[in-house]
Amino acid sequence: MAFAEFDLIDTYFSQRMEQRDDVELGIGDDGAVVTVDAGNQLVVVTDTMVAGVHFDQDTPARAIGHKVVAVNLSDLAAMGAEPTWISLALTLPSIDQDWLQGFTHGLREICEYYGCQLIGGDTTQGPLAVTVTAHGVLPHGSAIKRTGAKPGDWLYVTGTLGDAGLALAARQRRQQVSDAHxxxxxxxxxxxxxxxxxxxxxxxxxxxxxxxxxGLLADLRHILKGSRVGAKISLDELPLSLALTETLTQDQALAYALTSGDDYELCFTVPESQRGVFDTLVAHTASKPVCIGRITNEAEALQLTLQGEPWQLPETNTGYEHFASPIEPSV
Amino acid sequence: MAFAEFDLIDTYFSQRMEQRDDVELGIGDDGAVVTVDAGNQLVVVTDTMVAGVHFDQDTPARAIGHKVVAVNLSDLAAMGAEPTWISLALTLPSIDQDWLQGFTHGLREICEYYGCQLIGGDTTQGPLAVTVTAHGVLPHGSAIKRTGAKPGDWLYVTGTLGDAGLALAARQRRQQVSDAHxxxxxxxxxxxxxxxxxxxxxxxxxxxxxxxxxGLLADLRHILKGSRVGAKISLDELPLSLALTETLTQDQALAYALTSGDDYELCFTVPESQRGVFDTLVAHTASKPVCIGRITNEAEALQLTLQGEPWQLPETNTGYEHFASPIEPSV
Known part of the structure; x- marks a missing residue:
C-alpha cells in the first residue's frame, strides 16, 4: 500500500505539538524557518538510534520517542544551551499505527516538558531507525566546551551512574535484579x-x-584529551543507587558506574574561584551534583582511588563504543 | 572489532572540509556552535537516504555522499536560503574504508562547491542509511513558501525534467537507452x-x-493545496532532454517529466508585477527557468494541455511516494 509521507506527518506529527514564538514556519514546507535572537548563538546536535543496536524489539515505542529526544537534549545540556527545535528523520519498515502513536506520545511529552518544538523532518521506508537533530540557543560566547578544564578545577557528576547499564544487563539476563529495583x-x-x-x-x-x-570514564577522557589535563577521582564519592549497591559487589557496582553507557548525566569541572557561586547555584536543585575529584596537570592521566588506595577496573572494558554494540541485532 | 566513533570522525570527517567564519565550534564537542547574523533567519531541512530504497548496492559511495547533501540543498534552494552548515547521521553495517573514502569525497566536493560546512553528526552501526540536516540563512521575512501563489501568477520550472527517472528505469532494465544518453x-x-x-x-x-x-505534478500539487489555487500547464513548454525525446514516445516522455522523481529542479510562481525583474534576473543564468503555465483560481484544479488540447497521463501514476518505493531492497 502506498502511504503518503504527507498523510503520515499530518496524522502523527502536525497536531498538538509544542508551539514556539520563534518558529515562523514549521512542518509542511520544504524547510522550517526559525529566528535566533540577536546576541544568541545556535547549538546543533545529532543522535541516531537504530533498532537492534540502541534498542531491542521489546522497547516500548513511547520510550524510543522519549529517548531519541532525551539523548539529544543531554548533548545540548552539556553545552549549556536552552533547547528550542528538533528535526526528526524516521525510517520505518511499515506503517504500524500503534507503534506510531506510542512513539509520537513519547516524543511529544518530552518536547512539551522542555519547551522544544518539532519543526520538520523526513519519513522513509527501511529498517527501523530514528535520527534527531536538536537545536538550542545560548548567549554569544557562553557555550561550555570540553577544552576548558584546568589543573585544580573540581570534578563533578550529576545523578547516580550505572543504573541504565544494570537495567540493560537485567533485561539481557546477564544480571539478576529485584523487581523493585x-x-x-x-x-x-x-x-x-x-x-x-x-x-x-x-x-x-x-x-x-x-x-x-x-560511560563516565570514556566521556571524561574526552575532557582530559580536549583540555590536555588529567584527573584524580575518589571512588568513595561516586553517586551509586541502591539498585547497584544492593545488587552487586562493590567492584562490580563501580565498574557499572564507570563504564556502562546510557546515563545521560553531566560530568563537568568548576574552577576553585567559581566554587562559591556554584554551591549557591545548586543548593536547591533536585539532582545535586557530587564532587568526585579534581583535575591534575598530568595530561590524560586518570587516577582512581578507593579509601585512599589506587583502584583498577576489574575488566579492560572502558566504556561503550558504537561498532562494539552490546545488543545483538534483534529487530 | 571495536571501531571508535571518534576515530571514524577524526579520520574521515574532520580533515580538509570547508571551514566557515560563522562556525565557532565544529566537529569534536557535544554540539556545534554557530552564529546567525542579526537580521537573518535560519532555515532547517532534513532528508534521509536508505540503502535499497533511495539507492541500490551499485550506486557509487561518492554519489551517495553527493546526493544526500544535494537533496537537502535543493530544499534550502526552494526556500530561497543560502546553505551554511550540515549535520550528518551515518549508519553503516561495517567499516568499509573504500566506501567511506568515496562517500566522504562526494560529500566534501559538494560542501566545498556550495560553501557549506559539516559541523557534526553521529556514526552508528546498523543497516546502511544516511540522514543530513542542512541549515541555511536568509534575510528576516524573505523565505519563499508554498502558500504564496495567486491566480494569474506565471508558473516556471528549471532544468529538464524526467532524466533521473529515465536513468533509474534504464538501470533497472525497464527501459533501453543509448550509451551516450x-x-x-x-x-x-x-x-x-x-x-x-x-x-x-x-x-x-x-x-x-x-x-x-x-515528480513535478506531485510537488506542484503541494503549492496548489498550500495556496488554494489551480494551474494550467502547456505541456508544449515542458523542458525535455534529448535523452527523453529520442528514447521515448511523446506521451511516455511527458509522463516521465511529470511524474518521475529525483529531478531536484525548482518549480515556482512569479506574479505579473515581478515578471520584468525576473526576466532581467535570469537572463544570464545557466539553467534558465522556463514558463510552463499560469496559476488559476480553481482550487487544486490542474489542467494539462498539449497543442491546445486537454491531455491526460497515460497511467494513474502521479509521482513518487515514500512507502511505495520503486526500488526493491537490495543491500
Whole structure:
C-alpha cells in the first residue's frame, strides 16, 4: 500500500505539538524557518538510534520517542544551551499505527516538558531507525566546551551512574535484579532525564562539561584529551543507587558506574574561584551534583582511588563504543 | 572489532572540509556552535537516504555522499536560503574504508562547491542509511513558501525534467537507452545539481516555490493545496532532454517529466508585477527557468494541455511516494 509521507506527518506529527514564538514556519514546507535572537548563538546536535543496536524489539515505542529526544537534549545540556527545535528523520519498515502513536506520545511529552518544538523532518521506508537533530540557543560566547578544564578545577557528576547499564544487563539476563529495583532502573534506561536546567545554569561557572552517554570514564577522557589535563577521582564519592549497591559487589557496582553507557548525566569541572557561586547555584536543585575529584596537570592521566588506595577496573572494558554494540541485532 | 566513533570522525570527517567564519565550534564537542547574523533567519531541512530504497548496492559511495547533501540543498534552494552548515547521521553495517573514502569525497566536493560546512553528526552501526540536516540563512521575512501563489501568477520550472527517472528505469532494465544518453542521465540521477543560486535570487520575486523531488505534478500539487489555487500547464513548454525525446514516445516522455522523481529542479510562481525583474534576473543564468503555465483560481484544479488540447497521463501514476518505493531492497 502506498502511504503518503504527507498523510503520515499530518496524522502523527502536525497536531498538538509544542508551539514556539520563534518558529515562523514549521512542518509542511520544504524547510522550517526559525529566528535566533540577536546576541544568541545556535547549538546543533545529532543522535541516531537504530533498532537492534540502541534498542531491542521489546522497547516500548513511547520510550524510543522519549529517548531519541532525551539523548539529544543531554548533548545540548552539556553545552549549556536552552533547547528550542528538533528535526526528526524516521525510517520505518511499515506503517504500524500503534507503534506510531506510542512513539509520537513519547516524543511529544518530552518536547512539551522542555519547551522544544518539532519543526520538520523526513519519513522513509527501511529498517527501523530514528535520527534527531536538536537545536538550542545560548548567549554569544557562553557555550561550555570540553577544552576548558584546568589543573585544580573540581570534578563533578550529576545523578547516580550505572543504573541504565544494570537495567540493560537485567533485561539481557546477564544480571539478576529485584523487581523493585528493576522497575526503577528500567525507567532510567527507557526514560532518561537530560540535565537541561542544570546545564544552562553552568554557563559562566563550569570550565568544561560533557554528557555521560558512553560511560563516565570514556566521556571524561574526552575532557582530559580536549583540555590536555588529567584527573584524580575518589571512588568513595561516586553517586551509586541502591539498585547497584544492593545488587552487586562493590567492584562490580563501580565498574557499572564507570563504564556502562546510557546515563545521560553531566560530568563537568568548576574552577576553585567559581566554587562559591556554584554551591549557591545548586543548593536547591533536585539532582545535586557530587564532587568526585579534581583535575591534575598530568595530561590524560586518570587516577582512581578507593579509601585512599589506587583502584583498577576489574575488566579492560572502558566504556561503550558504537561498532562494539552490546545488543545483538534483534529487530 | 571495536571501531571508535571518534576515530571514524577524526579520520574521515574532520580533515580538509570547508571551514566557515560563522562556525565557532565544529566537529569534536557535544554540539556545534554557530552564529546567525542579526537580521537573518535560519532555515532547517532534513532528508534521509536508505540503502535499497533511495539507492541500490551499485550506486557509487561518492554519489551517495553527493546526493544526500544535494537533496537537502535543493530544499534550502526552494526556500530561497543560502546553505551554511550540515549535520550528518551515518549508519553503516561495517567499516568499509573504500566506501567511506568515496562517500566522504562526494560529500566534501559538494560542501566545498556550495560553501557549506559539516559541523557534526553521529556514526552508528546498523543497516546502511544516511540522514543530513542542512541549515541555511536568509534575510528576516524573505523565505519563499508554498502558500504564496495567486491566480494569474506565471508558473516556471528549471532544468529538464524526467532524466533521473529515465536513468533509474534504464538501470533497472525497464527501459533501453543509448550509451551516450545513459551516461548523461545517470549523472543527473547520481549527481543532481540543486538550484541554490537561483533559489536565493528568487527572494522577493517568486510568490511561491518548491523543489521537484517527487515528480513535478506531485510537488506542484503541494503549492496548489498550500495556496488554494489551480494551474494550467502547456505541456508544449515542458523542458525535455534529448535523452527523453529520442528514447521515448511523446506521451511516455511527458509522463516521465511529470511524474518521475529525483529531478531536484525548482518549480515556482512569479506574479505579473515581478515578471520584468525576473526576466532581467535570469537572463544570464545557466539553467534558465522556463514558463510552463499560469496559476488559476480553481482550487487544486490542474489542467494539462498539449497543442491546445486537454491531455491526460497515460497511467494513474502521479509521482513518487515514500512507502511505495520503486526500488526493491537490495543491500
Amino acid at each position: 528493576y522497575r526503577r532502573i528500567t525507567d532510567r534506561l527507557y526514560f532518561p532525564s537530560p540535565r537541561v536546567a542544570l546545564g544552562q545554569s553552568l554557563r559562566g561557572v563550569a570550565s568544561s562539561a560533557i554528557d555521560v552517554s558512553d | 545513459y551516461r548523461r542521465i545517470t549523472d543527473r540521477l547520481y549527481f543532481p545539481s540543486p538550484r541554490v543560486a537561483l533559489g536565493q535570487s528568487l527572494r522577493g520575486v517568486a510568490s511561491s516555490a518548491i523543489d521537484v523531488s517527487d
